[in-house]
Amino acid sequence: MTVEEALQMLKDNGFKYTGKREEIIRICAEQKRYLSAKDILELMKEEYPTLSFDTVYRNLSTFVQLGILEETELDGEGKYRLACSRHGHHHHHVICTVCGRTSSLPDCPMNIMSHLPDDFQVTGHKFEVYGTCKECSTV
Structure with a gap:
């Protein structure tokens, strides 16, 4: 955006x-x-x-x-x-815990979740991966 x-x-x-x-x-x-x-x-x-x-x-x-x-x-x-996009397309991020920089992930982990209860309807989810980016890990 x-x-x-x-x-x-x-x-x-x-x-x-x-x-x-x-x-x-x-x-x-x-x-x-x-x-x-x-x-x-x-x-x-x-x-x-x-x-x-x-x-x-x-x-x-x-x-x-x-x-x-x-x-x-x-x-x-x-x-x-x-926000990455004005239209809010669905995506997730990896986030550096040192500097806060982010990168978008190409896929959603919900796509591989097949073991949800049959009587459960997903209305939303959140998935983020935390770690250290290349620049911060070499310091």
Whole structure:
């Protein structure tokens, strides 16, 4: 997803444009990795010195609900990244636990799950692989 697509999604869903919202989206687009609300706040402090953690967190939550950002949990903390696609195609990631970089996996492990109970209907699932990327493992 591009920054422009994300901003259009905000507009299409009745949310007002603000420089802070655009900056959060731009940071997520440029970083190409999972970031905590604290990381994003720190990156915005120079331009927005009075910005609060609550403002950042509320916007992140809104962006996740709209499908603009993807969310995961690492070390007990929510982390966010720009969604890979505006259309939210189904996919999973490998995530570096050191730097937060991600790569998409080509297949879904649910495709090989054949031992689900007959009376159970899957309505969703989450699958992520955690480890260390090449750059972080050589440090």
